[in-house]
Structure formats: C-alpha cells, structure tokens
Amino acid sequence: MLIRHESGAVPLELRGYTRLPERRMRRGEVFRSSDRGDLVALRVVEGCLRVCHPLHDGRRQITDFLMPDDGIGIDEVRRHNGSIEAVTPARVALLTADTAEAEGESELAQARIGAMQARLFMLGHKNAREKLAAFLLEMSERIAPGEASFRLPMSRYDIADYLCLSPETVCRNFTQMSSDGLISLPDSQTVQILHRAPLEFIGR
Amino acid sequence: MLIRHESGAVPLELRGYTRLPERRMRRGEVFRSSDRGDLVALRVVEGCLRVCHPLHDGRRQITDFLMPDDGIGIDEVRRHNGSIEAVTPARVALLTADTAEAEGESELAQARIGAMQARLFMLGHKNAREKLAAFLLEMSERIAPGEASFRLPMSRYDIADYLCLSPETVCRNFTQMSSDGLISLPDSQTVQILHRAPLEFIGR
C-alpha cells in the first residue's frame, strides 16, 4: 500500500452528484490535474470515486473506480489531464508529501501494471457481453466478496465509459444477461449473480 | 533504465522467423513464461522483438514491440503467460539477477504505467484509422526519429494483434491512408509519411 498512515491526512466530505447529460462534471470533483500541486496521493475512506480522463473528441474514459481503502497516486492522474470525482457521497483522505508514506511504492506500481495489463486484455479483444461479465465479477469481488448480490454505486454511463462502450450497449447487455438468467436485476443498481460459473466463462 | 550494464549479459543470436498461418510460433522464441526462472530482464541489442500474450480464445495480443536499447522486465511477461519473440533477426542481452541492476526500477515502472495508460486510451475509444495513425507515428518516432520514411519490421498480422484489429482491417486502412495521400507505400514494409500534421490530428 502506498498510503499506510492516516495521520495528517485531510479528511474531505463530499456530496454525491448526478451525472450531467453533456458528460461533464459540476460538483463532487475531488481533484483536477490543474490544481493542488501539493497533493501526492488520495485514499478512499467511504463511498466510491472514479478516475476520469478527458479524450480529444470530448468523450471521457474512466480508468478506475476507487472503493474504500483503495488509494491512488496523483501523478498518474495529473499526467493525463485527469480528474477524480465522487460517484457517491464519499469521505476521502487527501495526502501531501509529508503525510504520505512512499514505502511500498514499488509494489503498488507493480500491482497497477498488472491491473492495467488485465484492462488492456479486456479492452482489446473482448466484446460487449464479455466486458460486462468481467466487470460484474470484478465489482462483485470488490464490493461484496463472496456474496451473490451487490449494489453498483455507479451509473450505466460510468460503466460505459469504463468499458469503452456506449451506455445503450451496456444497458442492452444487462437486459440480455438478465433474460438469459445469468443475473437478476431487482432494480437497476442492484445485481444478483445467479450463475457465477457461466459468467466467469464469458468474462474470463 | 532498468538495465544499465551489459557486463555479464548473455548475448543471444536469433534468427528471424516468419509468422505461421495458424498464428502460433515455432522458432525464434526468446522467452516463454514457463522457462528460465533465473532470467530477470532482457534488452534488445539489435533487431526487433514482440511481447505476446495468448488470449483465452486462442488469439494473441501483442503488448509491445521492443527496439534496440528497449528493455523489459520478465516478471511482467511471466505473470500473464506471455512470450517474447523475434520479429526480425535479433541480438539480445539476457540478464539474470546478478547481472541486471535494479537501480532506477521505479522510474521504469512509472514510464511503463504511462505507456500503458496511453495504450488504454488508444484501444478504448479509437477506431481503426485512428489506431493506425497513432501506430505509424509511434513507429516513426521509435524507428527513425525525424525522418519521413521508415521501414516497419513487423507484419500486418503483428500490427493487427498490437492494435487489436483484424489484419484485413489494418490492410484496408493502410490502403485508405495511401489513397488519401497521407502516406506513401513504396512496398508493404516501407512507410513514407507525406503529411504528418493531419496524421497527428487523426491519431492523437
């Protein structure tokens, strides 16, 4: 872990915000590459954040969702003009150079390389259904390990920008999986995995 | 740079090999994840290598091409069941733990994270034409910086597996760019960039 101690960390309360139709943010922005040069890292205490990067055509790509205890180095975000935003109401520990401990940074980098490699495989050769299956399994693991049911904190638009699909395609594949009996959707945010094995086969 | 000294490095001569139609390798394999546990890193002295990863459906993804002076840590390849193969006849320095210098490893990791981030943006939201434009500019920079003309060491199949496209799509877009007057193709391996600015606009 990059961030070991919370001592000196600046806790920040954030209200959640709703996504704007033009895919731009107005509220809930935790970090923008242009400001807070003293920030070094950030760790989620509660809630869910997303790491966003603007693309040249005005769209955005979400490179990561951050759940409680997940940390991220700011340099990586800053380098690509990114921002970190609240998906839900969140509490965050902001860490400056003197409060963040660099110890273990190398292992963190290795872990990130591994995660990005996996993401490269996913974006490269998986189709929409496979991407969504992999996504649901990932979220299941991160949100409620071992449970069949979990609640997605992010919108279909967020999922689309994470998987590099259109929101409509994401939606269609949710519906498809549901009518295939792989998952159940009591409401749009709640996912119950009915048959994990075939889902793993599709998304692996 | 991960690898600073060549002292103690094992130079390895490799004959080039041609890609087999079934997309499998037989010769020219430098490294497979299953063998040579003592290997730590590798640096290209001459020629061009590719870093390949097999996918679950039998296809492969090329995560990187390695040109002279490029180095790569083996762990990263090993972790994802990958292999490193010669694209052209190549000379390679194989480095074991005692010959490789770990110094600067952290900067190397940071650089790799940056490169992978760029690749994520590329695979995520770029179409075939944009991918190819970005690829040609990248290769131009790495093979013959500042020159308008350069020679691609790899096949259309390799390019396809790097850009996550079918070889036919790659081919069609070469033809398209050529007939659009953006590039010229004296032969299939030689690329001359006629108008760099529009190419950069497309591929950025």
Next chain:
DNA sequence: CGGCAGTTTGAAAGATTTCAACATTTGTGG
C-alpha cells in the same frame, strides 16, 4: 518453377453506435 507466407481486395455477416422515443427515478420548490 512451385510453394508458401504475407498482402490485398471484395462481399456478406455481425457487432456496436447513433439517433430517437419513451419510461423510470430522483431532486427541488411550491
């Protein structure tokens, strides 16, 4: 010369996006 791998092109099939419409949910102010 013949064969083989690589390259190129065409046509059809398949997947995803885009555009449009409508339904549902959420937040806000009266």
Next chain:
DNA sequence: CCACAAATGTTGAAATCTTTCAAACTGCCG
C-alpha cells in the same frame, strides 16, 4: 406532499464500422 423538471435507464431502428470468409495477387526462397 405533490408536481414538475432533470437525469438516468430502456428499447427500437437505421447507420456505421469491423470482422469473417473467400479469392486472388506478390515476393521470396528452396
């Protein structure tokens, strides 16, 4: 508390892009 507005979610149909399948061409090497 309700009504309205705004945002999210869903579905359909057409358009676009990419892949797949097929065939032909090219260049190289034995």
